[in-house]
Amino acid sequence: MTRAPVRHHAPPAPRVTSPAKLVRGAGRNYPPTFLHNLPPGQAAKEMVHVSATPVLALRGVSKRFGAVQALTDVTLEIHAGEVVALVGDNGAGKSTLVKTIAGVHPIDEGVIEWEGKAVSVNKPQDAQSLGIATVYQDLALCDNIDVVGNLFLGRELKKFGVLDEVEMERRARDLLTTLSIRIPSVRIPIASLSGGQRQTVAIARSMLGEPKLVILDEPTAALGVEQTAQVLDLVERLRERGHAVILISHNMADVKAVADKVAVLRLGRNNGVFEVKSTSQEEIISAITGATDNAVTRRAARTNAEVKK
């Protein structure tokens, strides 16, 4: 069980919830008993939204760089088994927000809550020890070290204080095979890999530590069609196993395909959280660009109100 942690985790068992909560699922026109007929995986998917305490909650987070207020009073909640897409224009503060969660930039104001308790995340190590794994946009890999070394960087397996290369290599091969990642050899330096291969290695690395929350910063930006599909599959697999996922992407198709919720940032502030299923792409895009609040929309709103009268 301990050898390849990634694939051994079954999907979370369906939570037993009170009938009153089950009715919530019935909001979409089917009888309350319908949920019981669902396959277990789907039932679990429905149920996780019910879980009370979010894995991670940001409350009123602010971050300033010199004269730039990068984040103002940002609030965000992520539950287990949930994929939250974080979208926004360039410079909206997505990467900064992710870096505050990952401990690269400590926050100036606000509270970070982990499983309901306030925590301080000042160093990358803090985030790691909480169970947050981050895959950065600018890949954080060492060119001169081989694939195995990069996968286990910072959490090397040791035997009597000595690196256990054999075990690391075995686990690395297992992991890469499980995730259907194709690279020529696990013993070649990262420098010899293509951009897409590096991205998959970086994502594979984030999954080694069995994190509770995985943050993917534009994971598909540099990938081909097939690799993008693989990464999206990976995201779904993460959700099935009950991990919380924050996905940053500019690609609305990707977001619609895998995310449960979309949190929009605009100029460093929250600009709405949408349920993916019940929101159209246009609504999300207008939230990103700020088109919801301009002269045209205001006039349109007024005209509508007058017509109704």
Add this chain to the structure above:
Amino acid sequence: MSTDKTSTNAQKTDAQKTNVQKTKVEKTSAAKQDAPAVENPEAAAAAVTAVDPRLLVREQGLAGYVGEFKRKMRAGELGSIPVVVGLIIICVVFQSLNSAFLSAENLSNITITMVGTGMISVGIVFVLLLGEIDLSVGSVSGASSALAAVLAVNQGLPEWLAILAAIAFGAVIGALHGFFFAVLGAPAFAVTLAGLLFWLGFMLQTLGENGTINLDSDGLIGQLTTYNFSDIAAAYGLAAVVTAIFFLTGFLGNRRREAAGVPSRPMSDLILRTALLAVVSFAAAFMYNQYKGLPLATVIFLVFLVGTDFLLRRTAYGRKVFALGGSVEASRRAGINVTAIRISVFAISGGFAAMGGLFLASKIASANQSAGTGDLLMNAIAAAVIGGTSLFGGRGRTWNALLGVMVIVSIQYGLQLESIAEPVKYMITAGVLLTTVVIDSVTRKTQKTAGRA
């Protein structure tokens, strides 16, 4: 209402999809779990190597070796080949000029003299692995040897205590440089340049007006470079033990890899390497026994080389040093304590500088004002680079220090045998250094085009 229905349908198909996916995942994972139990490692290995058809797999046997060697040469992965070729050229040239060059006495003296510079160079390799430079090592070595001499001779402390104090002193100085570099963010180049001057002054101050403190040549420090294990069994025994340990670790490692289903080197490879090592080590032992026997200094140097090589390549600490040389930001995000590693590396550099200083003082049986000055610093850095350590960080081994310092000291001794004056020595050593750096840069270019840098 209609939209509601479609959404329900979508939900259903969603459910089916996830269900299908889930069974897929379960199937693959079940198959995977069976895999290690299969009693057919060859088939398993074949299945894994089939992952990517573009991978160049080495052919079995000698043909495979020749092929891989050629490929590596073309890709610019020269490793230590230029240095070994250089050493052979040096031996041939000086031997043809003077037949005393390859005599047991001369070779034995070379391997004793090189220990002082070599030790300093080992510390430099650590710093170069970070992609930084330590210019203070020469002065630190001089200051440490002066301190040891003052403690042992003037203060009357036991020599072993003076040695330990000097090494600790060097390490603390290194850590101090590391502090300015890692915590305060000053460039290592500037910090250690200041250190070069400061510790030179400190050494002169410590030595006092006299300027020279003579060491007891029969004391512990004196014996460092004069003691030889005259029993011929010592040299041969060491050669045998080293060869046996090399073979055993390789053999056991291969067995473990096979048991774990990870590709391992073929047996013929291990035997070839062991044979090579045996030839070299027994030849060296034979050479030493022709003269005074196995020198203590060389044994200590070899112990430290093996130890540091182990530290760098087999421990988590070493992995972190390499990671920092590759990408500081990646290391930081991987949770590595960058500041601590940087300080520790500079402390190691300072410690090795102190040890080198003690060997150099032992060679002349005194601590004097010229210790740690002149071309010592340049030779130590040149040795690391000549040996194949990259100036750009992240590539190198401490064995490089051994090869590099051998080249430098061999040239010095060869020129001395020809009674060629000091200025010419400098120029020739400079030429060798420049050649190696050029080789380094050119091979890096080739490596880039071959996708290896």
